[in-house]
Amino acid sequence: xxxxxxxxxxxxRSGQREATCHWVPDMTAEMDKELLxxxxxxxLKVSGNPKAVQKxxxxxxxxxxxxxxxxxEYIFDLCIRxxxxxxxxxxxxxxxxxLALGGKIRFFKDAHEKIDALKENLETAxxxxxxxxxxxxxxxxxxxxxxxxxxxxxxxxxxxMVLRDNKNVETRVNISAEQIAEGLxxxxxxxxxxxxxxxxxxxxxxxxxxxxxxxxxxxxxxxxATEYWRPYTCKVKxxxxxxxxxxxxxxxxxxxxxxxxPRDLPIVDGMPEFATVLPQGLTDQQIIDEFIAPDLSRxxxxxx
Numbered sequence: 233x234x235x236x237x238x239x240x241x242x243x244x245r246s247g248q249r250e251a252t253c254h255w256v257p258d259m260t261a262e263m264d265k266e267l268l269x270x271x272x273x274x275x276l277k278v279s280g281n282p283k284a285v286q287k288x289x290x291x292x293x294x295x296x297x298x299x300x301x302x303x304x305e306y307i308f309d310l311c312i313r314x315x316x317x318x319x320x321x322x323x324x325x326x327x328x329x330x331l332a333l334g335g336k337i338r339f340f341k342d343a344h345e346k347i348d349a350l351k352e353n354l355e356t357a358x359x360x361x362x363x364x365x366x367x368x369x370x371x372x373x374x375x376x377x378x379x380x381x382x383x384x385x386x387x388x389x390x391x392x393m394v395l396r397d398n399k400n401v402e403t404r405v406n407i408s409a410e411q412i413a414e415g416l417x418x419x420x421x422x423x424x425x426x427x428x429x430x431x432x433x434x435x436x437x438x439x440x441x442x443x444x445x446x447x448x449x450x451x452x453x454x455x456x457a458t459e460y461w462r463p464y465t466c467k468v469k470x471x472x473x474x475x476x477x478x479x480x481x482x483x484x485x486x487x488x489x490x491x492x493x494p495r496d497l498p499i500v501d502g503m504p505e506f507a508t509v510l511p512q513g514l515t516d517q518q519i520i521d522e523f524i525a526p527d528l529s530r531x532x533x534x535x536x
Contacts, residue, residue, distance in 0.1 A: 286385030293412045300419040301371050307426045312336050315343045317509050318437035323480040333368045337361050370415050464493035481510045
């Protein structure tokens, strides 16, 4: 994979050697141009001491890599949630949504191997999972290592402690700005197809937040509680929906007049609504005791 070409013009100024650093794409490498556009600084010029320019280049790439990874993992999380909550049998593969990347990847692959409605996309899913695993390992190294300096401002000496034979052992590895740029290119390359796949999953298996039931008919909501929700300064009605398209019961909270909470909740029948999946087989009293009462208790004490 081609690297970003960096051209430095050394010119004496006030008795010091300074550099003007031009970020220029290799015109034969489409990914280089795409990377520069993703950085939002095509044609950028940076002037200063050569070592300072190199250091700036390294940290710009590192910051963009961090933000790029966060975006890619967020899209991946949307895919995971759509599969878990809305596909037939998705909730049966695991008890709760995984938090660690390794768990997310395993669930994503298992779902496409075991759920009939997803099997036709198995090859695509395996490609996505493999790329997420590859970038994820590199991300883990970069994010969880202390960065020591070397004589080259474009190279860092990464150090971290790992457990080996019940002992903490320091490991070291050098990483360059070019390697971070390569990881960032891979992220940029993946974002668009990941968005497309997430959109396809959500369109094929729509969430019940839109109000639909398993048969596309109006939902059957059973009222469990009506209380004043102090953090959002309004009354909240809490329902149980047992006819969700995924086959998994859902807890539905619908907020009334005066609602002052987050503005990104979907509006259903004129009211902000929040939905969350519930385990199978709970009685009404168990749902109230385990999922409703604790939150209402905190609300009474004035904490969210």
